[in-house]
Amino acid sequence: MENKQPLSPHIQIYRWHISSLVSISHRITGIINIIAITLICLWASCLLLGEANYQLINLFLSSLVGKFFILAITWSFSFQVLSEIRHLIMDLGYGYELNTTKISGLLVIFGSVILTIFFYLVGDTFL
Amino acid sequence: MINATKKWIFLKISGAILIPLMIWFILNLISIYDEDYLNVINFFQNPLSKMLFGIFIINAYFFSALSISEVFEDYVTNDKIKSVANKLLYASAVVIPLITIILISRL
Numbered sequence: 021m022e023n024k025q026p027l028s029p030h031i032q033i034y035r036w037h038i039s040s041l042v043s044i045s046h047r048i049t050g051i052i053n054i055i056a057i058t059l060i061c062l063w064a065s066c067l068l069l070g071e072a073n074y075q076l077i078n079l080f081l082s083s084l085v086g087k088f089f090i091l092a093i094t095w096s097f098s099f100q101v102l103s104e105i106r107h108l109i110m111d112l113g114y115g116y117e118l119n120t121t122k123i124s125g126l127l128v129i130f131g132s133v134i135l136t137i138f139f140y141l142v143g144d145t146f147l
Numbered sequence: 148m149i150n151a152t153k154k155w156i157f158l159k160i161s162g163a164i165l166i167p168l169m170i171w172f173i174l175n176l177i178s179i180y181d182e183d184y185l186n187v188i189n190f191f192q193n194p195l196s197k198m199l200f201g202i203f204i205i206n207a208y209f210f211s212a213l214s215i216s217e218v219f220e221d222y223v224t225n226d227k228i229k230s231v232a233n234k235l236l237y238a239s240a241v242v243i244p245l246i247t248i249i250l251i252s253r254l
Contacts, residue, residue, distance in 0.1 A: 047218060054211040060176070061204060061247040064191060068250055071184040082181045090180050097173045104162050111159060139170075143177025 038125035045129075046103040049096045056093045091140065098135035102128045154213060161210040168203040191254050200251065204244040212240035 034040055066077060080086045106124050109115055115124050179190050190196050216233050223229040 047214075050211060050214050054207065054215075057204060057207050057211075058243060061243055064200070065247055065250040067184070067188055067191060067254055074184045074187070078181070078183070086181070090177065094173055094177065097169050101166050101169055104166055108159065108163060139173055140177055143174040147174055147178035 038122045038129075042103060042106070042125040042128050045099060046107075049099045049103070052096045053093075053100055056096065091136065094139050095132060095136040098139060099128065099132040102131050102135065158210065158213045158217075161206050161213065164206050165203075165210050168199065168206060171199060172203050188254060191251055197251060201244075201248045204247060208240040208244050212236050 063077060067074060081090070106115070106128055109124075115121060175190065175196070179187050191200070215236055219229050219232050219236075223232065
């Protein structure tokens, strides 16, 4: 039977707003995060192979590319955390006014950068 | 309660649980990713870390499977492709965390 259910209109027909940018970024970072978590599962599982095999992964993670990779994951996680909090607040019925959606969207975008720096400093220095 | 409502509620609950777990994990990942083998092993051998990491990956895959199936619902027209994609998605959301937890428990 043919599916009569309408699809979401393609995103390119809309004029870009902060909310649409946050919405599509939420989906993209969600997919990036699950790929990153899969790689992390693989990394953790590789520990079973022993110290000699782990050196190869350690060499990559200690390199500049490895550090950039961790920083990118940190930003992606930070974005998802703030965007999820925004979604949950909106689900409770708050923040639907046009100006509020713009402000909360900007808070997610700029907040994710600040949170990335904060997480990196706390994780690297205090733990 | 219809299935779509149940799915939405599960999505919201898993999303809320995921927030503190993501913060806990990313802080610990930053502290251990460039450490030597023994320090990383120590982290995964710690019972609390092991338990929280297990809950984190189960919840993350559950949340992602529900979220990504929404993306399929929005943008995939062909019902057969959508059905196969959803089955692969849900299977991987069970298999990957399960294998990882079994392997980590052996550390």
